Amino acid sequence: MNNPRLCYLQIAIDTPLNAVFDYRWECDPAERPQIGQLALVSFARREVVGLIVGVADQTDVPADKLKDALAVRSQLSPLSAQWLALAGFAADYYQRPLGEVALPGLPKNLRVLTTVALDRALKKLAKVAPAHDPAPVDMPVLNASQQAAADAIGGQQGFKPTLLYGVTGSGKTEVYLQACAQVLAREPEGQILILVPEINLTPQLEGNIRARFPGVMLATLHSSLSEGERMLHWLAAHHGKARIVLGTRLAILSSLPHLKLIIIDEEHDPSYKQQEGLRYSARDLAVWRAWQLQIPIVLGSATPSLESWHHAQSGRYRKLELRERAVQNAVLPTVKLVDMERDKPSDGLTSRLVAAIKQRLERGEQSLLFLNRRGYAPVICCESCGWVSECTRCTSFMVLHRPEHRLRCHHCSLEMRIPRHCPTCGNVDLQPLGRGTQRVEEGLQAMFPEARILRIDADSTRKKGSAQEAFDTVHRGEVDILIGTQMVAKGHDFKKLTLVGIMNPDTALFSQDYRASERLFAQLMQVAGRAGRAGIPSEVLIQTRYPQHPLYGAVVHHDYDHFATALLEEREQAALPPYLFQALLRAEARELATAIEFLTMARDCMEHPGITINDPIPMTMTRVYNVDRAQLLVESPSRPALQAFLKEWMLTLKEMKSRVKWSLEVDPLDI
Ligand code: ADP
Ligand code: ZN
Ligand code: ZN
Numbered sequence: 001m002n003n004p005r006l007c008y009l010q011i012a013i014d015t016p017l018n019a020v021f022d023y024r025w026e027c028d029p030a031e032r033p034q035i036g037q038l039a040l041v042s043f044a045r046r047e048v049v050g051l052i053v054g055v056a057d058q059t060d061v062p063a064d065k066l067k068d069a070l071a072v073r074s075q076l077s078p079l080s081a082q083w084l085a086l087a088g089f090a091a092d093y094y095q096r097p098l099g100e101v102a103l104p105g106l107p108k109n110l111r112v113l114t115t116v117a118l119d120r121a122l123k124k125l126a127k128v129a130p131a132h133d134p135a136p137v138d139m140p141v142l143n144a145s146q147q148a149a150a151d152a153i154g155g156q157q158g159f160k161p162t163l164l165y166g167v168t169g170s171g172k173t174e175v176y177l178q179a180c181a182q183v184l185a186r187e188p189e190g191q192i193l194i195l196v197p198e199i200n201l202t203p204q205l206e207g208n209i210r211a212r213f214p215g216v217m218l219a220t221l222h223s224s225l226s227e228g229e230r231m232l233h234w235l236a237a238h239h240g241k242a243r244i245v246l247g248t249r250l251a252i253l254s255s256l257p258h259l260k261l262i263i264i265d266e267e268h269d270p271s272y273k274q275q276e277g278l279r280y281s282a283r284d285l286a287v288w289r290a291w292q293l294q295i296p297i298v299l300g301s302a303t304p305s306l307e308s309w310h311h312a313q314s315g316r317y318r319k320l321e322l323r324e325r326a327v328q329n330a331v332l333p334t335v336k337l338v339d340m341e342r343d344k345p346s347d348g349l350t351s352r353l354v355a356a357i358k359q360r361l362e363r364g365e366q367s368l369l370f371l372n373r374r375g376y377a378p379v380i381c382c383e384s385c386g387w388v389s390e391c392t393r394c395t396s397f398m399v400l401h402r403p404e405h406r407l408r409c410h411h412c413s414l415e416m417r418i419p420r421h422c423p424t425c426g427n428v429d430l431q432p433l434g435r436g437t438q439r440v441e442e443g444l445q446a447m448f449p450e451a452r453i454l455r456i457d458a459d460s461t462r463k464k465g466s467a468q469e470a471f472d473t474v475h476r477g478e479v480d481i482l483i484g485t486q487m488v489a490k491g492h493d494f495k496k497l498t499l500v501g502i503m504n505p506d507t508a509l510f511s512q513d514y515r516a517s518e519r520l521f522a523q524l525m526q527v528a529g530r531a532g533r534a535g536i537p538s539e540v541l542i543q544t545r546y547p548q549h550p551l552y553g554a555v556v557h558h559d560y561d562h563f564a565t566a567l568l569e570e571r572e573q574a575a576l577p578p579y580l581f582q583a584l585l586r587a588e589a590r591e592l593a594t595a596i597e598f599l600t601m602a603r604d605c606m607e608h609p610g611i612t613i614n615d616p617i618p619m620t621m622t623r624v625y626n627v628d629r630a631q632l633l634v635e636s637p638s639r640p641a642l643q644a645f646l647k648e649w650m651l652t653l654k655e656m657k658s659r660v661k662w663s664l665e666v667d668p669l670d671i
Helices: 081-091 098-102 108-112 115-127 144-154 172-186 198-211 227-238 251-255 282-293 308-315 350-361 437-449 466-475 507-508 516-528 550-556 560-573 592-604 637-658
Strands: 004-013 020-026 038-043 046-056 162-166 191-195 219-220 245-246 259-264 299-300 316-321 334-339 366-370 377-381 399-401 406-408 415-417 429-435 454-455 480-484 497-502 539-544 581-589 617-624 628-638 662-665
Touching: 004 098, 020 046, 038 299, 046 098, 081 098, 081 251, 081 282, 098 662, 108 227, 144 162, 144 172, 144 316, 162 172, 162 308, 172 191, 172 259, 172 299, 191 251, 191 282, 198 219, 198 245, 198 466, 198 637, 219 227, 245 251, 251 299, 259 282, 282 299, 308 516, 308 560, 316 539, 334 550, 350 366, 350 497, 350 539, 350 550, 366 507, 377 399, 406 560, 437 454, 437 480, 454 466, 497 516, 516 539, 516 550, 516 560, 539 550, 539 581, 550 560, 581 592, 581 637, 592 617
Parallel strands: 162 299, 162 316, 191 245, 191 259, 219 245, 259 299, 334 539, 366 480, 366 497, 454 480, 497 539
Antiparallel strands: 004 020, 004 046, 038 046, 377 429, 399 406, 406 415, 581 628, 581 662, 617 628
């Protein structure tokens, strides 16, 4: 007998099992649940919230195996078909079950709150708007290339990605804002999604946006919001109330029913790649999302990724250029190389760099010292027996953190007090080897006791809000010398900064990773770009043992174009991305041999014409937290061929039910 009140909900659940699960649901036929709604169900003896992806009159599941859904969250309007398609694409492309992609991106509170609590939270939406709108600020007059870029983007209809290639300080932000203004004016309900690579960059841009668009509701989405805030902002976007959504990579999966423009600032930044769990590229998903909706997308950078540069060269992307700095009289800083063989550093600083800092102090200008290594020293050692502070759980060293009196492993967080004597021979004279930001800070403070020195790195900014406080101190001019890791290299508009010293970039020159030179170049150009932004002549000093290296030559000449073109040629000749597509299968086990054995079996378990599968190898950092890790690189010149192979391969591997923990990464950045 057909019961008109009965239907079957196909529900995606956040679990590694691939399937969508059927549940029974009885309701008035007029109130049938809709695809895109959330439902509460019991799964593996727990109550979980799943996503309804189908509503059917029949099911193949035998009646005695079928459970009833517990509730349907009807107070939340359904996620749109387009959003489901985005999640579906990501699941397919990255070879993960839909539930694992779609559900973790939703605010936790939507998944755990009771119905009553959910009702209450909707009502709070107004809070997302600022309590007092700041006074509106006039738009500055754009220069000709900014105006041309803003008009080209703002006036665009349809899908064609734009690479906004503009030197550091060329005023890309202004271009984004004016393009936004045009879209907001033209599309009465239109929404705009803006992504930045780091949480630390959201306040600067958030301030700009609020000042510029006082009446417009802005939602922010990043990992430092509380769960309550996160849900409010997510809902504001989902209900179409927030016209601008600003966030880090996780915001790419937010629900935006009226999305009309996507902006990806600093598109080259590796932070757009999620490096655990679902290893997606927010930039790549953004391009897909724009294509799906047939809307414009802007990828902005002074040092575009080779992938995007390649697309711009081939005409797939439109390239818009800003060749000059925006502020009157501001020019790019002079970049000079300091030969460390001739000018031997003491305390890590060459005499040339010390003299330059001294000069800035006398003039009341700011200096930035960039060193991408936190802690005091990367390792301590015993000179009499050769003992070094290795981590007992990882293939790495315990880093000396002197102010905290600790040794710390940066990979597994193992911590211990600094030993008083050598654990092997008893020698009491243990020496720090190499230097990190803390040691540089100590050396500078001794050299310039009067100077106001501030260190910004992951250690100095652990407390919530402390990073923002530190950046504000720099902006207020209360710092003479800033020492920092890559945290300070990106995006910041420090107006009084006229000297950048780059302490020891050489190690990256000889890395095995073929992307290392692309990254080093981008990093040097970005950090150099923090200097001289307000029109005061400025310089960048790079300390190196290899002043002849062509990479440094390109930085000296601010010559991204030639450098990128040469790198692309190299990649084409060597058959590397973007001319080749890759995926990486990783396995972990207590013993390396077990991981390698699994990967060998994975390599041999299937025919794979047109696909190259390399030999399994241990990862460079083999052991982390007592687990050994190995990897298998899979390559093909054809993306569809690789995708088709991966799909079948994953099914085969899942059926094997191996006890080895394994995961797949599509388009890996670190191999
Ligand atoms: P980018 O993101 O390209 O590095 P920003 O957008 O941070 O550069 O702009 C650099 C500086 O130039 C900022 O201080 C900004 O206020 C200023 N600026 C941008 N456009 C103009 C303009 N048309 N006239 C004057 N100043 C501008
Ligand atoms: Zn010893
Ligand atoms: Zn460790």
